[in-house]
Amino acid sequence: MITIKKKIGVPKYKQIINSIEDAIVSGTLKKGDQIPSINTVKDNNNLSRDTVLTAFNELKSRGIIHSIVGKGYYVSSENVNVTQKIFLLFDELNSFKEDLYNAFLEHLGENIQVDIFFHHFNKNIFSKLIHDNSGDYNYYVIMPANLKGTSEFIALLLQEKVYILDQVHDDLLDYPSIYQNFEKDIFNNLTNALHLIVRYNKLILVFSEAKQPEGMLKGFELFCASNTLNFEVIQSLKDRMLKKGELYIIPDDKSLLRIIKKIKSEELKLAIDIGIISYNDTLLKEIVEGGITTISTDFNLMGKRLAEMILNKEQLKIENPNNLIIRNSL
Amino acid sequence: MITIKKKIGVPKYKQIINSIEDAIVSGTLKKGDQIPSINTVKDNNNLSRDTVLTAFNELKSRGIIHSIVGKGYYVSSENVNVTQKIFLLFDELNSFKEDLYNAFLEHLGENIQVDIFFHHFNKNIFSKLIHDNSGDYNYYVIMPANLKGTSEFIALLLQEKVYILDQVHDDLLDYPSIYQNFEKDIFNNLTNALHLIVRYNKLILVFSEAKQPEGMLKGFELFCASNTLNFEVIQSLKDRMLKKGELYIIPDDKSLLRIIKKIKSEELKLAIDIGIISYNDTLLKEIVEGGITTISTDFNLMGKRLAEMILNKEQLKIENPNNLIIRNSL
DNA sequence: TCTAATTTGTGCGTATGTATG
DNA sequence: GCATACATACGCACAAATTAG
Numbered sequence: 001m002i003t004i005k006k007k008i009g010v011p012k013y014k015q016i017i018n019s020i021e022d023a024i025v026s027g028t029l030k031k032g033d034q035i036p037s038i039n040t041v042k043d044n045n046n047l048s049r050d051t052v053l054t055a056f057n058e059l060k061s062r063g064i065i066h067s068i069v070g071k072g073y074y075v076s077s078e079n080v081n082v083t084q085k086i087f088l089l090f091d092e093l094n095s096f097k098e099d100l101y102n103a104f105l106e107h108l109g110e111n112i113q114v115d116i117f118f119h120h121f122n123k124n125i126f127s128k129l130i131h132d133n134s135g136d137y138n139y140y141v142i143m144p145a146n147l148k149g150t151s152e153f154i155a156l157l158l159q160e161k162v163y164i165l166d167q168v169h170d171d172l173l174d175y176p177s178i179y180q181n182f183e184k185d186i187f188n189n190l191t192n193a194l195h196l197i198v199r200y201n202k203l204i205l206v207f208s209e210a211k212q213p214e215g216m217l218k219g220f221e222l223f224c225a226s227n228t229l230n231f232e233v234i235q236s237l238k239d240r241m242l243k244k245g246e247l248y249i250i251p252d253d254k255s256l257l258r259i260i261k262k263i264k265s266e267e268l269k270l271a272i273d274i275g276i277i278s279y280n281d282t283l284l285k286e287i288v289e290g291g292i293t294t295i296s297t298d299f300n301l302m303g304k305r306l307a308e309m310i311l312n313k314e315q316l317k318i319e320n321p322n323n324l325i326i327r328n329s330l
Numbered sequence: 331m332i333t334i335k336k337k338i339g340v341p342k343y344k345q346i347i348n349s350i351e352d353a354i355v356s357g358t359l360k361k362g363d364q365i366p367s368i369n370t371v372k373d374n375n376n377l378s379r380d381t382v383l384t385a386f387n388e389l390k391s392r393g394i395i396h397s398i399v400g401k402g403y404y405v406s407s408e409n410v411n412v413t414q415k416i417f418l419l420f421d422e423l424n425s426f427k428e429d430l431y432n433a434f435l436e437h438l439g440e441n442i443q444v445d446i447f448f449h450h451f452n453k454n455i456f457s458k459l460i461h462d463n464s465g466d467y468n469y470y471v472i473m474p475a476n477l478k479g480t481s482e483f484i485a486l487l488l489q490e491k492v493y494i495l496d497q498v499h500d501d502l503l504d505y506p507s508i509y510q511n512f513e514k515d516i517f518n519n520l521t522n523a524l525h526l527i528v529r530y531n532k533l534i535l536v537f538s539e540a541k542q543p544e545g546m547l548k549g550f551e552l553f554c555a556s557n558t559l560n561f562e563v564i565q566s567l568k569d570r571m572l573k574k575g576e577l578y579i580i581p582d583d584k585s586l587l588r589i590i591k592k593i594k595s596e597e598l599k600l601a602i603d604i605g606i607i608s609y610n611d612t613l614l615k616e617i618v619e620g621g622i623t624t625i626s627t628d629f630n631l632m633g634k635r636l637a638e639m640i641l642n643k644e645q646l647k648i649e650n651p652n653n654l655i656i657r658n659s660l
Numbered sequence: 661t662c663t664a665a666t667t668t669g670t671g672c673g674t675a676t677g678t679a680t681g
Numbered sequence: 682g683c684a685t686a687c688a689t690a691c692g693c694a695c696a697a698a699t700t701a702g
Contacts, residue, residue: 011398011401011689011690012690012691013690013691037666037667037668038667038668039666039667047691047692048690048691048692048693049691049692049693050690050691050692050693051690051691051692053668053669054689054690054691056668067667067668067669068667068668068698068699069667069668069669069697069698069699070666070667070668070697070698070699070700071666071667071668071698071699071700072666072667072668072699073667073668093423093427093428093431093432093446094428095425095428097423098423098424098425101423102422102423105450113455113458115445115447116423116446116447116448117445117446118446120435124409125443127409128407128409128412128443131361131407131408131409132393132406132407132409134361253613253614254613256614257613257614257616257617260617261616261617282425282614283583283584283587284583284586284587284612284614284615284618285614286587286591287587287590287591287618287619288614288617288618289617289618367675367676367677368676368677369675369676377682378682378683379682379683380682380683381682383677383678386677397676397677397678398676398677398689398690399676399677399678399688399689399690400675400676400677400688400689400690400691401675401676401677401689401690401691402675402676402677403676403677
């Protein structure tokens with residue numbers, strides 16, 4: 001029941017405390033149960049008697065166990081109140097994370113601490129963060145984004161503590177996850193809007209290989225091919241000349257701002273001369289220019305389900321729903 | 331393992347650091363390994379205890395080793411490249427932080443790791459985060475927001491490592507800071523827009539005591555009093571009936587969305603029937619409803635100056651500029 | 661009742677990190 | 682760089698209470 005690892009840098013007495021807390025949380029120990037005696041623990045783990053005593057004393061002062069002289073130690077409360085810690089590794093800080101993070105926190109409830117880190121699409125940083133924080137958290141929620149080959153780092157963590165978020169690459173299929181099916185989502189939602197899309201001559205996807213997922217590109221190309229539509233993929237809107245009849249699909253908000261300013265300065269008409277579909281819905285898109293049509297996953301739901309999955313210790317693979325919201329930009 | 335050469339021109343404590351870094355790079359030391367104690371190193375190399383301590387402290391603040399009182403020092407990271415670590419404590423995650431954080435990172439340059447934490451306006455969480463991370467970072471950047479009485483916790487940290495961001499309460503005046511002068515800013519910028527404001531009958535500030543700074547309220551009331559303007563302070567726009575001739579000053583974006591939807595559903599005209607000034611500028615406000623007038627500090631500049639102040643080891647108190655951007659909502 | 665074994669409780673010593681002058 | 686006081690971690694020895702035989 002009690003396992004002590006040497007050379008781990010965690011004090012032995014704390015390892016004893018953690019072992020007993022875990023046993024209580026998992027139900028192995030229940031209220032009234034006698035726990036192994038100081039000498040038993042000492043002998044089984046080659047510890048000093050005092051080390052075990054220190055641990056038991058702390059548990060006693062916290063009201064979790066009590067002692068009877070000459071008899072032994074007994075569990076007096078199952079209310080361990082261990083503050084769980086969750087390691088949350090995002091790609092970068094942007095406004096889409098706001099809803100996701102807040103929904104996650106809200107549904108986790110009290111006594112759970114969530115620490116956020118960002119890998120900035122940098123594999124070295126990713127590796128370092130996993131490495132440095134390995135073993136320090138109860139759960140690891142990881143958004144690899146389009147960083148590939150991360151499984152070798154994630155393998156350092158205990159399998160049952162890891163959850164993958166948003167993009168799941170082929171080498172991460174063994175982990176529970178809540179993911180977007182980018183290829184399917186963009187294909188289906190563009191198909192849902194086909195009646196509006198056919199009014200345009202050409203579809204342009206503004207796609208940054210560094211930050212946007214591959215599936216988005218694939219789904220887009222598949223949709224255009226299936227419907228024999230004229231299309232183009234560009235990296236940036238800088239120096240782009242807008243032409244009447246073009247429909248832009250725009251995953252990032254800086255490009256969205258840029259194209260709307262261009263449309264205005266060139267006195268084009270939104271949804272007549274130029275169409276816009278924006279990826280990832282945010283608050284203000286509902287009212288920008290009378291409403292921007294968006295294709296977006298439900299980040300609130302994603303955060304909520306993630307919290308539920310962790311609280312219920314479920315190991316599922318959940319596809320997060322994606323919706324087309326038709327507004328006036330199309 | 332640790333070798334010290336005299337008369338080499340390299341400070342002894344740096345030689346210790348280099349020796350340990352080399353041992354980690356070569357694989358002699360791995361994560362979790364215990365390194366020789368201060369006394370051992372001191373005795374084996376005829377050094378002062380302080381010299382060894384200086385070296386170990388630097389390694390600790392760089393996150394390479396950590397210490398356990400009464401036990402010893404342990405290797406916590408094998409990544410020797412990160413030269414500095416910064417602890418960044420925000421109030422909550424929202425989109426204003428995006429610019430600030432990204433500008434901060436960009437101007438810090440490589441090899442500096444920034445870890446973000448959030449206190450969510452909760453003093454217990456604030457205290458715990460400071461406590462848990464005390465001594466582990468080279469610099470601590472703290473945004474107390476409107477949490478008061480935080481100085482007792484911040485005092486745990488080394489004075490010269492602390493920077494205060496955004497709101498500086500009376501008990502934090504000793505620390506270097508980059509702050510907003512909310513009272514002055516809102517007063518001055520409303521005064522700058524006075525010629526547009528006088529067209530309205532009444533000014534309404536949507537003010538949440540929990541999240542918005544006091545100075546904002548004071549400055550607003552002072553402005554209204556100075557100009558003998560009719561005004562009101564409300565907590566939320568829920569159940570609010572809009573009346574023609576009202577000017578709303580709105581610090582949060584959910585309320586902004588709500589009022590614009592109300593204006594539309596009641597067929598009022600923005601900037602004619604109802605005016606809006608929004609606090610904190612974000613990308614999309616430039617194009618929402620033809621442009622929302624904003625009063626906002628320059629978060630990019632705030633991040634940039636913060637990075638410069640830390641890199642140059644300056645201990646200044648800088649008031650971050652605040653601008654009125656007049657657009658079509660006023 | 662006595663004895664031995666087991667168990668909790670207490671005191672003291674050593675090693676280590678921390679803080680201060 | 683040195684000296685000192687202090688907190689924490691760990692270990693050993695012994696006392697006191699309980700239990701089994």
